Amino acid sequence: MFDFSVVSSWIHQFLTSVMPEGLAIFLECLVVGVCILAAYAVIAMILIYMERKICAWFQCRIGPDRVGKFGLLQLFADVIKMLIKEIVELKNTDKFLHALAPYIVILSSILAFACLPINKGMEILDFNIGVVFLVAVSSLGVIGILLAGWSSNSKYTMIGAMRSGAQIISYELSIGMCLLAVAIFTGTLQFSEIVAFQADGWLIFKGHIPAVIAFIVYLIAGNAETNRGPFDMPEAESELTAGYHTEYSGMHFGFFYLSEYLNMFIIAGVAATIFLGGWMPLHIPGLEGFNAIMDYIPGFVWFFGKAFFVVFLLMWMRWTFVRLRIDQLLKFEWKILLPIGLFNLVLMILVVVFKLHF
Amino acid sequence: MNFILLITAVLTAFALVFAAYWIAKLLSPRSYNPQKGEVYECGIPTRGKSWMQFRVGYYLFAVLFLIFDVETVFLFPWAVVVRDLGVDAIISVLFFFIVLIGGLAYAWKKGALTWD
Numbered sequence: 386m387f388d389f390s391v392v393s394s395w396i397h398q399f400l401t402s403v404m405p406e407g408l409a410i411f412l413e414c415l416v417v418g419v420c421i422l423a424a425y426a427v428i429a430m431i432l433i434y435m436e437r438k439i440c441a442w443f444q445c446r447i448g449p450d451r452v453g454k455f456g457l458l459q460l461f462a463d464v465i466k467m468l469i470k471e472i473v474e475l476k477n478t479d480k481f482l483h484a485l486a487p488y489i490v491i492l493s494s495i496l497a498f499a500c501l502p503i504n505k506g507m508e509i510l511d512f513n514i515g516v517v518f519l520v521a522v523s524s525l526g527v528i529g530i531l532l533a534g535w536s537s538n539s540k541y542t543m544i545g546a547m548r549s550g551a552q553i554i555s556y557e558l559s560i561g562m563c564l565l566a567v568a569i570f571t572g573t574l575q576f577s578e579i580v581a582f583q584a585d586g587w588l589i590f591k592g593h594i595p596a597v598i599a600f601i602v603y604l605i606a607g608n609a610e611t612n613r614g615p616f617d618m619p620e621a622e623s624e625l626t627a628g629y630h631t632e633y634s635g636m637h638f639g640f641f642y643l644s645e646y647l648n649m650f651i652i653a654g655v656a657a658t659i660f661l662g663g664w665m666p667l668h669i670p671g672l673e674g675f676n677a678i679m680d681y682i683p684g685f686v687w688f689f690g691k692a693f694f695v696v697f698l699l700m701w702m703r704w705t706f707v708r709l710r711i712d713q714l715l716k717f718e719w720k721i722l723l724p725i726g727l728f729n730l731v732l733m734i735l736v737v738v739f740k741l742h743f
Numbered sequence: 744m745n746f747i748l749l750i751t752a753v754l755t756a757f758a759l760v761f762a763a764y765w766i767a768k769l770l771s772p773r774s775y776n777p778q779k780g781e782v783y784e785c786g787i788p789t790r791g792k793s794w795m796q797f798r799v800g801y802y803l804f805a806v807l808f809l810i811f812d813v814e815t816v817f818l819f820p821w822a823v824v825v826r827d828l829g830v831d832a833i834i835s836v837l838f839f840f841i842v843l844i845g846g847l848a849y850a851w852k853k854g855a856l857t858w859d
Contacts (some may be wrong), residue, residue: 421752468770469772572824719804
């Protein structure tokens with residue numbers, strides 16, 4: 386498997402040989418920042434195009450096909466449209482908080498995005514408390530959403546923000562339970578080690594029944610966490626116009642749009658990392674030739690393949706089920722998913738302690 | 744190095760929002776209209792304040808969330824070592840779990856989880 390840290394350490398050595406170390410580190414950080422931005426923008430554009438096409442297929446439509454071949458230039462058209470729309474200044478808003486909200490939302494999703502291990506040695510933020518860090522930064526986003534709803538001084542945004550807050554914090558518990566189950570099984574919180582743990586089999590195959598339950602619960606809760614699918618209560622467009630971002634226009638709205646799609650990718654990426662083996666290739670014990678061929682496929686291809694597969698599952702869920710009511714939504718979390726999560730945790734402890742796994 | 748990268752990521756996020764916002768500001772047209780500054784309320788003027796009281800139910804869920812979220816924070820360090828501790832780990836955390844599940848059952852029985 387190709388180790389990307391060879392490249393990064395080569396760049397570091399090259400830069401330190403021609404300039405002082407402080408400047409070298411500064412330049413590297415600049416490169417990392419540009420890479421994060423580029424990946425963030427490209428993935429968001431791909432996801433928006435993918436969602437439009439997949440949604441169209443699910444509804445027996447063709448989807449965007451006017452701009453460019455297969456509507457591929459639609460991506461750029463969307464971005465340009467977003468950029469050249471007027472940003473409307475409202476009269477009665479809390480100006481500071483109104484401007485601050487997009488910063489918090491984007492900050493939370495970029496920090497979570499930087500945690501994903503894309504290839505061997507290609508993780509940007511790889512803390513030894515990675516899982517806790519991820520949970521912490523992704524729950525920062527809810528503050529941005531509440532601020533956006535509150536500061537707009539409109540009833541639609543207010544209701545949207547309250548619903549969104551209740552929903553996101555509730556479903557975060559289930560996500561925490563699933564990550565906890567994984568942490569118990571792997572015995573580490575660092576993403577690179579979690580991936581390395583799955584070298585001889587992905588967690589979903591290795592982890593017995595509790596891992597499968599955790600995966601399913603994680604997908605459901607993840608869909609709710611990103612305010613999508615059957616759980617799009619906060620922005621139920623037929624009742625609340627656009628929920629918490631009703632009063633945002635142009636690029637200001639674009640930030641919420643961007644972070645919504647990226648959050649979906651983060652949910653999918655984390656699912657791919659902790660359940661489907663991250664950048665680990667598919668290995669079937671006993672088939673040496675097959676395993677050797679699989680090793681030739683680079684790690685980031687595996688990672689993005691798995692992540693986009695999970696994204697497809699999430700989109701499938703979104704376009705298949707009908708929207709829930711707020712009481713059903715909270716009931717579903719607190720009376721069904723959370724008890725299942727707790728039970729699954731106990732099951733996972735038993736599996737690990739009595740070594741019932743493969 | 745990790746913390747330098749963390750700061751880089753934070754600054755990147757701020758730079759993205761700041762730059763995109765100002766690019767949009769420079770590119771986009773601007774026109775003034777007194778109606779434009781009003782909040783959106785289906786075309787009719789806003790009645791009453793929007794910063795008002797809201798359901799207490801949201802607070803209840805927030806408090807319950809707090810309990811369980813702090814619980815996950817307590818459980819994470821334990822989760823890392825459960826493999827080495829073995830059966831002792833189960834016994835030591837069993838009481839913690841019983842209290843938690845008891846708390847959830849109590850909230851359930853009291854009707855805090857019902858939205859009516």
